[in-house]
Amino acid sequence: MPGSRPVIVYPPDEDGGRRVRMDGVILGRAFSVRDVTEFLRRAGLESWDQVDVGTSELIEWRGGGPDVWHR
Template sequence: MASVMPVVVYPPDEDGGRRVRVDGEILGRAYGLGDIAEFLRRAGIEDVDEAYVEESGLIEWRGGGPDVWA
């Protein structure tokens, strides 16, 4: 059984970037859904695209959902 890695997207900073943490490790700062999708692919989560990021119930959005970048 595959384990689910916790994904947390933090509130936007002053530049509109949001830190992305997967399985306890900060992977970087995202400036859009495509950036988050790329971080998740690099973390080993396959078949991820912007629609997945926007709709996934596995992502904890802090400080606003996938439409908040400022």
């Protein structure tokens, strides 16, 4: 069900940045999977790496998956 996942990565904006939200809180604006990984690490998911971020079902990727960073 859309919106039921605790992490949402929004579609890229005009600069290629994607807002990242976890449990209703905006963590930042990411420009790569590496950025998303760092935001989640700071939010308490220290053991996650870029592979986890790219494949986890806990993340809802809107407007394209982890390989989409441009409009």
